[in-house]
Amino acid sequence: MMKDKVFQAYEVKITDNGEFKGSIIDKHVGDLSDRGVLIRVAYSSLNYKDALSSIGSKGVTKTYPHTPGIDASGVVVHSIDERFHKGDEVIVTGYDLGMNTPGGFGEYISVPGDWVVPLPKGLSLREAMVYGTAGFTAALSVHKVVSHGIKPEDGEILVTGGTGGVGSVAVTILSRLGYRVIASTGKENQKALLLELGAKDIILRNQLQAKTNRPMLKSIWAGVVDTVGGQSLSNGIKGLMYRGCATCCGNVGGHVFDASVYPFILRGVTLYGIDSVMCPMDERLLVWQHLATDWNVTDVIETNDILLKDVQKYIDLILEGNHIGRTIIRHRHTLLD
Numbered sequence: 209m210m211k212d213k214v215f216q217a218y219e220v221k222i223t224d225n226g227e228f229k230g231s232i233i234d235k236h237v238g239d240l241s242d243r244g245v246l247i248r249v250a251y252s253s254l255n256y257k258d259a260l261s262s263i264g265s266k267g268v269t270k271t272y273p274h275t276p277g278i279d280a281s282g283v284v285v286h287s288i289d290e291r292f293h294k295g296d297e298v299i300v301t302g303y304d305l306g307m308n309t310p311g312g313f314g315e316y317i318s319v320p321g322d323w324v325v326p327l328p329k330g331l332s333l334r335e336a337m338v339y340g341t342a343g344f345t346a347a348l349s350v351h352k353v354v355s356h357g358i359k360p361e362d363g364e365i366l367v368t369g370g371t372g373g374v375g376s377v378a379v380t381i382l383s384r385l386g387y388r389v390i391a392s393t394g395k396e397n398q399k400a401l402l403l404e405l406g407a408k409d410i411i412l413r414n415q416l417q418a419k420t421n422r423p424m425l426k427s428i429w430a431g432v433v434d435t436v437g438g439q440s441l442s443n444g445i446k447g448l449m450y451r452g453c454a455t456c457c458g459n460v461g462g463h464v465f466d467a468s469v470y471p472f473i474l475r476g477v478t479l480y481g482i483d484s485v486m487c488p489m490d491e492r493l494l495v496w497q498h499l500a501t502d503w504n505v506t507d508v509i510e511t512n513d514i515l516l517k518d519v520q521k522y523i524d525l526i527l528e529g530n531h532i533g534r535t536i537i538r539h540r541h542t543l544l545d
Contacts, residue, residue, distance in 0.1 A: 210246070210286065211238030216540065217314030218519050220262050221273040228264040228272070230520055240310060240318040244289050247298060247319065249282040250333045250542050252312030253340035254519070254535040255373065256460070259526040261306065268307055277311030277537075278302065279340035281333040289321030297327040299496065301341045302485040313519060315539045325492060328500035335506040337536050339499055342373030345484040347495045347503060349374070349433045349455040350381050352480045356431070356453040360386040363430030363452075366444055368392040368416065370402050373534050374435040374457060380405045380505040382433070390429075392416045392440065398532065405508060416440050417461070423468040427475070431455075438462025448477040457482035511536050 215237065220230045237246070261269040261276040269276070284296040292298065303323045305311050310318075327336060339347070353365065365382055369375040370391030382389045383406025391402045394413035402410055417439040425446040432444035432454035438461030445454050445467055456479060471477045487495075510533030514522060525531040 211236065213237040213316070215315035216516060217275045217310070218277075218516055219273050219275050220264075220269075222264070228262065230262050230523070232516055235314065237316050240316060243309070243318045243320050244287065245284060245292055245298075245319055245321050245324055246286040247280065247282045247300065247317050247324075248285050248541070249280045249312050249315055249317055249539055251281050251337040251539065252277045252537040253279045253337040253342070254522050254526065254531075254537065255279065255341050256526055257341070258306060258311075258313070259523045262523050263527070270308055274308070275310040275314045276306045277313035278306035279337055280305065280312030280317055281327065281336040282317075285316070287321065289324075291321055292324060297333060299325040299327055299336045301325075301344055302487065313516065313537065315541065322489070325489075325496055328496050330504070331496075331500040334536065334538070335504075338506045338509055338511055338534055339377065340373075340534065341484055342534060343377040343499065343509075344492075344495065345457050345482060346374045346377035346433075347381060347499050348482050348484055348487065348491075349378055349457060350385070350503070351491075351495055351498070352455050352482065353382070353431045353433065353453060354385070356478065356480075358431045358453065360388070363449055364388045364390050364408075364428065365431045365433065366390050366392065366411075366429045366447075367407075367433045367435070368440045368444065369435035369458065369460070370405075370407065370410075371395050371398045371532055372435055375433075376402075376405060376533055377505065377509060378433045378435070379407050380508055381503050383407065384503070384505055392436075395532075401510065401532070413440070416443055418443070420446075422446070423470040424474070434458070436461035438465055442466040445471050445477060445479060448475060450475045451477065453478040453480060455480045455482050457484070509534055513538055515540065
């Protein structure tokens with residue numbers, strides 16, 4: 209019986225002394241709540257939100273023990289949803305996966321059909337996780353810039369947090385589309401990487417985050433893709449050109465930013481919030497189609513391919529602020545297939 213099928217999962221538990229500790233355990237498929245579509249996970253990826261889930265962040269995960277992993281790609285094993293059938297290759301990112309629903313750090317997941325995206329033609333299961341939530345968020349940000357009407361000839365695009373999972377993909381896609389990308393980073397030793405991804409120039413984080421009481425700065429950017437928040441977002445908005453736009457998707461630099469109405473009413477700028485978690489399915493499908501075709505940059509994104517046993521090491525790197533690029537988790541059965 210499928211319910212008796214044993215699989216491995218990285219599970220975080222609360223120890224007797226109140227600490228959060230992750231380990232690889234054996235589980236049964238029957239331990240998963242039946243949400244409609246059972247998927248054998250081939251790959252997952254590591255995100256900052258997964259790291260937060262592993263240390264007990266209540267803003268991410270409310271109950272433990274828990275299996276993180278907000279991303280998963282794999283093959284449908286069973287479905288009561290008529291849109292999906294056994295053998296279909298699919299992607300799941302966002303919604304509640306890996307937050308309070310057992311996620312992609314397990315070899316099986318059970319999710320509602322409304323969360324499931326068919327794998328687009330031209331994209332492999334592994335490549336889908338080279339993107340994962342980070343790449344999908346980057347692509348949503350690019351989609352807003354492009355849809356806003358900003359063209360490559362209109363001026364430079366600033367991307368903050370350029371070496372992170374979202375930032376590095378945004379830099380790469382935008383440069384492939386012909387935009388002149390200026391990348392901001394706090395990692396001075398990673399300038400060569402950003403130039404290789406397509407950035408035309410680099411701004412160090414401390415330069416971009418310089419405090420100023422001025423309500424507006426010199427018009428520099430046609431658009432800003434901000435993955436950091438805080439002062440970086442504030443100065444990015446202040447430096448937008450007339451009718452420019454900024455996108456906002458992260459808060460590692462702070463959840464509060466200093467702003468005034470002046471850039472909005474004098475320069476007519478727009479600030480777009482990027483939500484990859486509950487993104488409507490029509491937009492979700494459109495963006496994944498772009499990632500599989502004209503925005504496909506999986507050939508140049510820096511990735512680390514690891515096994516489940518290596519997850520804790522890379523979680524620690526994220527929490528220390530030393531993680532670069534994208535980390536792909538390959539489940540053991542992909543080695544046997």
